[in-house]
Amino acid sequence: MTVQPRWRVDGIAKVTGAAQFGADFMLERLAYGVPVLSTIAKGRVRRFDLHDARSVRGLIEIITPSNALRLPNQGIHPELKDAPRIAMLQDDGVYYSGQVIGLAVAESLEAAQEAASLVKAEYRSEDALCDFEAQVASARPPQSGGDAAAYARGDFAAALSRSDVEVQAMYSTPVQHHNPMEPHATIAHWEGDRLTLYEPSQWIVFVRTCIAVWFGVPEANIRVLGPFVGGGFGGKGALWSHSPLAVMASKMLQRPVKIALNRREVYTVTASRPRTQQKVLIGATKAGELLAIRNDVVLQASPQIELIEDSGTVSHHLYKCDANATSHRVAILDTSPTWVMRAPGEATGSYALESAVDEVAYRVGIDPLELRLRNYAEKDQTNEKPYSQKLLRDCYTLGAKRFGWEHRPHAPRSMRKGNQWIGWGMATATYPAYRAASSAVVRISPDGKAFVGSATHEIGTGTYTVLAQIAAEELGISIDQIDVRTGDTELPPAIYSGGSLTVATVGTAVQLAAQRVKQLVIQMAVDDPASPLHQSEPAQIKVSEGELILDRNGARERYADILGRQGGRTVEATAEAKPGQEIERYSTHSFGAVFAEVGVDPDLFTVRVRRFVGVYDVGRVINKKAGINQLTGGAVWGIGMALFEGAQMDPRYGRSVNMDLSEYHLPAHADIGEMDISVLDVPDLKFNPLGARGMGEMGITGAAAAVANAVFHATGIRIRDLPITIDKLIERSSNHSQ
Known part of the structure; x- marks a missing residue:
């Protein structure tokens, strides 16, 4: 395609x-x-x-x-x-x-x-119990149990005892609103x-x-x-x-x-994204080999639902490490419900893990990118499965080249431009690739136009356009001849539009339905004595610009002419796409490498992201214009997560005191510097027939950590409690504590 x-x-x-x-x-x-x-x-x-x-x-x-x-x-x-x-x-x-x-x-x-x-x-x-800090000590495992509550592989204590360096730190993220x-x-x-x-x-x-x-x-x-x-x-x-x-x-x-x-x-x-506290412990050798990684997470929950923001799970597979352990506990508060928010688990978990890995790099004196390359995971150690596709090395290489990472001095506070400290930071981005059962219908009408329908959703991501592109490619007709309908339960059922599911799942259903309806029309032409394609081999008939074309002699006929001789009937096919054996054979994830440059005023401690580079492996990209837009928006959100965003909660009454966009700070255009986002665009055909994995969640992952790591490189000050604000930097500036 x-x-x-x-x-x-x-x-x-x-x-x-x-x-x-x-x-x-x-x-x-x-x-x-x-x-x-x-x-x-x-x-x-x-x-x-x-x-x-x-x-x-x-x-x-x-x-x-x-x-x-x-x-x-x-x-x-x-x-x-x-x-x-x-x-x-x-x-x-x-x-x-x-x-x-x-x-x-x-x-x-x-x-x-x-x-x-x-x-x-x-x-x-x-x-009422509304103070998160006061309830951390009484946090308990979630009722759901399973890996969300606790996960372990290898002998963690033994691996830690062999480590030359231990990094242990607490990272926290605030309540965030959608x-x-x-x-x-x-x-x-x-x-x-x-x-x-x-x-x-x-x-x-x-x-x-x-x-x-x-x-x-x-x-x-x-x-x-x-x-x-x-x-x-x-x-x-x-x-x-x-x-x-x-x-x-x-x-x-x-x-x-x-x-x-x-x-x-x-x-x-x-609802909102829950507050999290993540206690990360990493053991490593002097050569930078990661021997043990642990993340113990406490997160806010409410009596309405114990949603688990499984922040710890990102550490299970991202780096080669034989000893890994995570736990999640919930602090039940009398507050509004918590719920999934863009890249739930990975957004907060990648911040903590990638910040801690950066700290390890400084403790052992190895470049942060080089440290990640030394611990590159060739397979998913949670299940010992190979990845359906993993081009993270290429993301690292291309991202570093586009950013100019080779010119980065290792020491903090070693780069200046004018009166500003300059800092460079990087992180790894990742998000699982999911598929679920979804259906779609494709019809070709007597005028040769097509209809695509599915009870999926256009949530601002460009679903109408992508589904039209998939159908147009399969049917060989112009995209402006396709009418796409979504958002109606009278259409074939589809899964939740989240988790980067839509293109991988609904897009595959559209592809399959379009292939079926195309074959129906081809067979009509082959069976019709009045057609120039009569008695042709169906496999030799291609489609282009609204016509069916025979490879061997160029004989052709329009959809409209074929259907016109059938009494002006509409031809349709419905298809369901659902996970197959690929989920048994492979671990499926998307990956990326993100790099950030910040400028920090040494007197005022204001922070601005001057440049951001992200390179992602998300499989085939159906619409690069929309895809880059999605990844850019996610990265901007990650920048906001690092520097601006957070609900200020009143611990007495359990409500946010900044409940509007004038006080709940989000990045504006003036806060964002140059954005350089690119994709490898290599199909992952082991994952699905389209070769496409979703990308809506990916952009936010790793971004906050890259910015936080850049702030440390600029200032020598490690802020582990997001967002990184002026007051926190001033408070820590006297001793440059890490």
Whole structure:
């Protein structure tokens, strides 16, 4: 397959406003819901005072636990074992600050907002556990058990005893919020016993399952639509309180109801990446051989769900090391749920591991890149399987060349430009390559145009374009002759759009369906006496520019002509792609090498990333323009993780005090220097027929560590508590402690 960089086929629809996102659908008699949020972290609501709220003009109803629709299933169900337990107004319990405890529904958004603000709740407060530091000592293994709780190979104590050098350090990352450009929104519309739900989701099939279970409705009676999603990063991969409450309100009031969360509401009604503490211990020889690696992780969790950000697992395979051990424990806090966020586990885990490896390099006096090359893993030691493809050496070599790493002096504070200290740091990037079962349908209509459909999602990554490219390549027609539809549960089912799954999984399903429908049309032509391809060998017929062409003599015929003689029928094929024997034979991962240059003001200790180079092995890249965009965005996120991002949590009340984009700091264009992102673009055909692995998660991995390592190289100061801020550098500047 040969594909080209393409502008997005949905680009015009997005910039002109024609693309409809979750809150954009306008329905007749649409009512507006605004949640009422708790102001305590734990306890019960004793009573509501609704007098002032009910006086608001345009108010339709205030829904509280006393009048909410009783649900037959409240979320604990075998089909929903991976879903967080969320507030659906079925009881008066308060489990964290900012939890939904009521819903004001009105004729206008303004009226609903006013009414919600006037609802007064009287609580019976209970002592809440909101201080992470205070709960670390009582952290326990997760209930899920398995490798997430503890993993070990080799004799760790013996390996450590043979080490010449030991590096032990604690690395921590803060709570982080997903902050997609589009806040969460839901429109629910019951018509009799049938529900249409407009939901910007990363997994509409799962949305349908959740609503069906909670409300006791057959899945066949529910249609979920989400043709465009304005970013998700994992946060839209589950359902949060506003979604079932919109469904409930619509059913109670017999009219469509929209709940569109504002940014502050998103911070508590939905979820966040958990805070982590990672105690890393590495033993190495003087020659830089890694003999033992251990990472003991404590992470924040909530009573709603014990999601495991398995930060330690990245160390299991990244370097050759015969003794490896990890553990994960959870500190249960009365705070909003934690959930998956871009590269869950790898984003935080690569920061700790790659920072510690950098520290080892300085302890043994070896260049950080050379140290990694000396410990290059040729196979995955967790399962002794070969990699389906691993071109990390090439990433190291090309990345170092593009960055100019050979000119790097080893000693910290040895590079200056003008009045700035300059630092160079690097790290390894990695993320597993996953596949799961997904389906797609491809149709060719009598006019020779094609339709591609799958209940996958366009979450801002360019899915419409990539699926159109795959179909166009297989069918031999122009991409502008292909109509792609996603975000509709009436289409063939697809897996969650996360974990870099979509291209590898749904893309393969589209490829298979397109191949099948192409063969159907070829067979029609071969069987048709009126076709110039009659009685030809199907294997000798190729497709190009909307025509079927016979190799041996150039005889050709258009799709439209072939189908026209068949009574103008549409030909279609559906295919399911799912993992095969490759998961038994190979370990499948993507890899990359990232390099960062920072400038640090020696007086003010301001840090700026001046250059960033990343080279990645992600298999075949279907659309290089979109792929580089994804990797660049992830790297920028990693830079923000290193220098800016983090929720400031109030340990008394368990809520973030920087709950908007004015105070929750994210990098702006002015914070980012030159970005040089490239891919090897070598197909991994052992992984799937496309040869493509996903890349959406990859860009963030390793990036924070590369920046942190560069800051150390510039200043001689090792900050192990992200983000690296001015105050931390000033505090540590007096002794240059590592």
